[in-house]
Structures are given as C-alpha cells and as structure tokens.
Amino acid sequence: MTQDELLVLIYKKDERAFTHLYDMYSKSLFSVINVLVRNREEAEDVLQEVFVKIWKNIDSYHESKGRFYTWILNIARNTSIDKLRSKNFNNSQKNLSSDNFVHLLDDSNKLVNKVDTIGIQEFVKRLKPKCIQIIDLLFFKGYTQQEASDELEIPLGTVKTHNRNCINDLRNYLKV
Incomplete structure (x- = not known):
C-alpha cells in the first residue's frame, strides 16, 4: 500500500488503515520517541x-504544507517533549537508581547512528x-x-x- 492510498483510507477512518499506518511508521517513530524519553x-x-x-487529527494534515512523515514525526517529537515536561514523568524520574543512567552515553551514540542511517547527519x-x-538543542535534545x-x-x-535560517539551509541541502 502506498502512502497516498493509506492517506485516503485514514481520511475515511477505515480501520484497516490504522494497522497499515502502524506497520509503516511505528519503528521509526518509536526510535525518535525512545531517544527523547529514554524510558x-x-x-x-x-x-x-x-x-x-x-x-x-488527520484532518489537520495538508500535503501542501509538507510531507506526511514530517507531520507525524513532529507529532511524535512534540508528544515526547510534552511527556518529558509533565509533572508525573518528572516525579517518576527522581526515584530512578543510578544504574538507569549508565546507558545514557550509549543512547546518545545510538542517536548519532540513527541520524546517520537516515542520512541527515551528513x-x-x-x-x-x-x-x-x-x-x-531544539530537535535532537528537545529543548x-x-x-x-x-x-x-x-x-x-x-x-x-537562527533556527528559521538553519532549517532553510538544511532544506536547501536536502533538495540537492
């Protein structure tokens, strides 16, 4: 199923589309979320x-404003940041043992590898x-x-x- 076919089914709220949507994007979205949330x-x-x-919220997606993947990636990123800022999440993190922090360096290396695999790092x-x-700071660390x-x-x-100009520069590099 192509992305366009999937979008048609999602707009129609066809339940089969949800399974396809999940199968197509869950791994990549989970990677982004897991890097940010670290739990x-x-x-x-x-x-x-x-x-x-x-x-x-599929009705708020408009192809003219950007790619579907970028739209869902922003939802994943923003939802992750909301989770990080939530009071309950912050309170639960205060009680973590020091063993949980040993893997933070590994996680940052994994992020570099993931970013590199999709070619953005270059x-x-x-x-x-x-x-x-x-x-x-803004996109990879969630500031x-x-x-x-x-x-x-x-x-x-x-x-x-700077953010606006840098994103424009990055867009120009990606167009080439």
Missing part, C-alpha cells in the same frame, strides 16, 4: 498516544557551527527555544532567527 515503557505509551493523535554537518548547535536561548546565552529572538 522504554514510557516511550511505548507515548507511541500509542502519537498514533491516536495522528488518527484523530547534511547537518554542512551547516554553520551555530546551526549545528541550535538544531542539536524549547527559550531553553536554547538560556543554554547558548543569546537572545530568544536570535535563536528563533
């Missing part, structure tokens, strides 16, 4: 929530160092623009401008 059980919960959001490496920093501003010690407006 397999929580990541599985977030993944389920993401698919429900995709199903319920494009990101072409960007200016400031762009690499901003994209890393808000305000948090990136604080981290980089630059004004929020500058972060927003």
